[in-house]
Each structure stands twice: as C-alpha cells, then as structure tokens.
Amino acid sequence: MQTDFLKVEALSKVYPVSRGKTPVPVFENIHFSIAKGEFVCIVGHSGCGKSTILNVLAGLDSPSAGTVIMDGREVSGPSLDRGVVFQGHALMPWLTVMKNIEFAVKSRWPDWSREKIQQHSQQFIDLVGLTGSEHKKPSELSGGMKQRVGIARAFSIQPKMLLLDEPFGALDALTRGVIQDELLKICAATQQTVFMITHDVDEAILLSDKIILMTNGPRARIAEIVVNTLPRNRTRNDIHKDAQYYRIRNHLVDFLVSRSRELALTSDADYDPRNPPEVRPGEMDEDADATPRPLKQAAIHLVN
Ligand SMILES: Nc1ncnc2c1ncn2[C@@H]1O[C@H](COP(=O)(O)OP(=O)(O)OP(=O)(O)O)[C@@H](O)[C@H]1O
Numbered sequence: 394m395q396t397d398f399l400k401v402e403a404l405s406k407v408y409p410v411s412r413g414k415t416p417v418p419v420f421e422n423i424h425f426s427i428a429k430g431e432f433v434c435i436v437g438h439s440g441c442g443k444s445t446i447l448n449v450l451a452g453l454d455s456p457s458a459g460t461v462i463m464d465g466r467e468v469s470g471p472s473l474d475r476g477v478v479f480q481g482h483a484l485m486p487w488l489t490v491m492k493n494i495e496f497a498v499k500s501r502w503p504d505w506s507r508e509k510i511q512q513h514s515q516q517f518i519d520l521v522g523l524t525g526s527e528h529k530k531p532s533e534l535s536g537g538m539k540q541r542v543g544i545a546r547a548f549s550i551q552p553k554m555l556l557l558d559e560p561f562g563a564l565d566a567l568t569r570g571v572i573q574d575e576l577l578k579i580c581a582a583t584q585q586t587v588f589m590i591t592h593d594v595d596e597a598i599l600l601s602d603k604i605i606l607m608t609n610g611p612r613a614r615i616a617e618i619v620v621n622t623l624p625r626n627r628t629r630n631d632i633h634k635d636a637q638y639y640r641i642r643n644h645l646v647d648f649l650v651s652r653s654r655e656l657a658l659t660s661d662a663d664y665d666p667r668n669p670p671e672v673r674p675g676e677m678d679e680d681a682d683a684t685p686r687p688l689k690q691a692a693i694h695l696v697n
Contacts, residue, residue, distance in 0.1 A: 398429040398461075398586055399450070399554060401668075404459035406445050408594065419445055420613040422666040423459070426604055427554075430584040434597040436645065437607030438653055442467040443590045444558055450588060451477050451556050464553055473501045476547030478560045484531045484542055490518060491527040494546050501550040521575055537568035543574070548579060557589040561596070570629055577628075594645040598623065598644060606648050608657040615669040616656045622673050624665055640675030 396600040404423040407416045420442040427433050435443050448454035450461055454472040461468040463475070484493050494514040499505070505513070518527055531539055540560060547555055561569045573596060580587060591597050597604045604619040623637055632638050664670075 397426040398431075398464060399427040399588070400462040401425050401446075401450070402460050404446065404449065404456050404461070405528055406442060406449070406454075407457045414672060417611045418457070419509060419610050420607070421458075423615060423671070424667045425615060427586060427588060427603075429586055431603065432585075432587045432589070432601045433605060434589050434591050435605040435607065436591060436594065436597055436600040436649070437613065438609050438649065440609040441610040441613035441653075443464070443607065447477075447556050447558050447588065450554075451475050453477075464668035473550050474553045475556055476550055476554070477556045478540075478543045478547045478558070480559045480562045484539060484546075486531050489530055489531060490523060490542050491515070491526050493531075493542055494518065494549050497546045497550050514549060517549040520548070520579060521545045521572075533680065535568075537564050537572060540564060540568075541575070543551070544576065544579075548583070548585075551583075553586065555585050555587045557587065559590050559592065562592070569596075576600065594642055594649070597645065598638060598641055599627065599629060604645065606645070606653070609653050610657075613657070614664075614666060616653065617647065617670040617672050620671060620673045622669045622676060637675050644672070644674035 402424055405418050405421040407418045410416045421441075423446065425433075435446065437443055444560065445454060449456050450463075450468065452468045452475065455469075468475075485496065488496065491511070491514055492519060495510050498510045498514050502510070502513075515527070518524060521544055523538060523541055523545065526534065526538065531542070534542070540563075543560065564572065567625060575599060579585065587600075589600065591600075598621060602621055602625070604617060604621065606616045607613050608616045619641065621641065622640070623635060627635075
C-alpha cells in the first residue's frame, strides 16, 4: 500500500459563536494518514466533530487550522476526485436512477458520448443490485435502494477517495447488512480508499482496516487508532466466530462507554497528537490471554 495517500496535519475547527461567548475548538491538532486502498472508520460520540472532519476532507468546509493533502495536492474545495455519500443520500428527486448516475458521470467525463455514459452508469447500477430499477424515480424506491443509488453514483465517478457519512444509519439491520456486503465486495474489487463515519462498532470492525477513536468534544482529539487485526477476507457471517473479534469489540465499547469521556477530561504528558497511540486489542500484554467475554450491552448507536 502507498503510505500517506491522504495526510491530515494539525487540523482544528472553531465555529463562530455569538457575541460575548468564547469560541472553543470542536477538535484540535488532528493528525492521521490513510494509505491507498485502506478503509478507515472514525468513531466517537455525537458532537466530537466527525462530520466536520469529513466535510473538510471533502473540501465542503474549511479548517480553522491545518491542512489536508490528498495524492500530493492540498484539498481546498470540492472535487470529483472525492465521492461523498451522506445518510440522506441527496439524490435529485426529479431524475430517475439512471439519470441521477448519468448526471454525475457526465460531470466527470464531459466529452464522453451519450452511449458511453449510459453503459458506464449501467455497470454501477448492476454492481449495487439495482438492475431493473433504472427508470424509477427516488420516490418509488425504498430507503435501502436510494442508498444504493447514492453508493453507485459515488463509485461511478471512480473517485480517488470515497467519503461516507453514516451512509447506512437510517437502514434496517437486514438491508444494512446486504449493503455492507456489497460495499466490501466493491471496495475489494476496486481497491477503493475509504473514510467512513459510523456509530456502529460492528460495522467498523467488519469494514475497516483502522478505526480512529475520538475523545468527546469540545477540544476533541484522536485518543487512539485501533488496527483491525482480523483477516481482510472477513464476512458478516463468519466474523463473530473469531475470538479476536470480541477483543476488538470490547475494546471499542469500553472506549465509547467510559474512556472517551475520561480522556477528554485528562491530559497525558506523553500524548503526542502527531503520533496518536496505535493499538492492537488482543495483541497487547494486558489482553494477551483474553478469552471472549460476553458482549457488553452498550447501545450500538451512542449519543451523549
Ligand atoms: N455550521 C456550524 N456552525 C456552528 N457549529 C457547528 C456547525 N456545524 C457543526 N457545529 C458544531 O460542531 C460540533 C461538531 O459537529 P459535527 O456534526 O461535526 O459532530 P459529529 O461528531 O459528526 O456529530 P454526530 O455524530 O451527531 O453527527 C457540534 O457541537 C455542532 O453543534
């Protein structure tokens, strides 16, 4: 993997406040990098700034300090090099599935013939399992189908980086699972680099190579980066059979239930924001002989 395909350095964000109030950074001094083909999830409680970070990576928002370098160039505005999928799918309601995707493809390759645009778009409609629904409008689709159109559209422009802001948050568990499997397949086939926000620890373990854990805001920071040590060919059906899955899961849940808040209130002299601790749950000394503990009953969707 090419190291540092995306490099985030010293990122901070302060939103303006009304007169008389002191502005406080939502997050500060965020450093991390993503290698080409890597799938990275960011996890943290509501308000720690995950969407703001994603919007800065997308070029839709600007940081108060710091830089984002993607493929050797500074991100300074939106670009078709980055495909974004939001929870609300953001489709154009007056256009059919095919036209929604064709619109994006035409913007990316304005010189392509009508036929080539249609063929290319059809390929991505087929990839997400929407063959037969090409001529339906978003109002005629289920939530899961709309989300698939959003994913097909983002993939169809073959972005260098895919940015996903809780794309499956509004879906029922069954649909969510099916689309997660599809996303895994597409990413494996295309070596896609992905940055994704999720509140779902199981989703993070299934999909990602690395999980960035944020302390609670304001002044949120990266507490640690968890390396997913499960084999990459994991599947939704098999993942829970691996004892290592429970070690990683317990580590993430422990973090969200208690450590995210404790760390936000304490300062550690050894903490270097340029080099946040990288941890491998289950491979550390204290967890070395850990046997799977019962799953903690922490809510999957955690909010403050
Ligand atoms: N445009 C804005 N102006 C002022 N404050 C904002 C703006 N956008 C976000 N914020 C504040 O910044 C903080 C971080 O918001 P952000 O949406 O990035 O957090 P998040 O971690 O993605 O939360 P959630 O998990 O609930 O989506 C919040 O306190 C929010 O109120």
